[in-house]
Amino acid sequence: MCVVSIKIVIYIYILISFFYIWKILGHFVLIKKLFLKNLKTKKTEDIIETVLDKLERDNFIQTELNEKTGEKELIAIDKTT
Secondary structure: OHHHHHHHHHHHHHHHHHHHHHHHHHHHHHHHHHHHHHHHHHHHHHHHHHHHHHHHHOOOOEEEEOOOOOOEEEEOOOOOO
């Protein structure tokens, strides 16, 4: 009888261990996904900013700085002038 109860305790211990391991790994995966998402977003923002700066230097577009947000906004250029 004692052997059976020891096996049950061991099985329960293994199940609980797998549960917590799964929970911890899930947090690591979530943190990794959030970090990579922010990293990709930052790269995309850098690319867009670089392209806008280049277009503005070459006089293809005009921009103005929005003081509230600190972001550049496009200004419409009339083709008649």
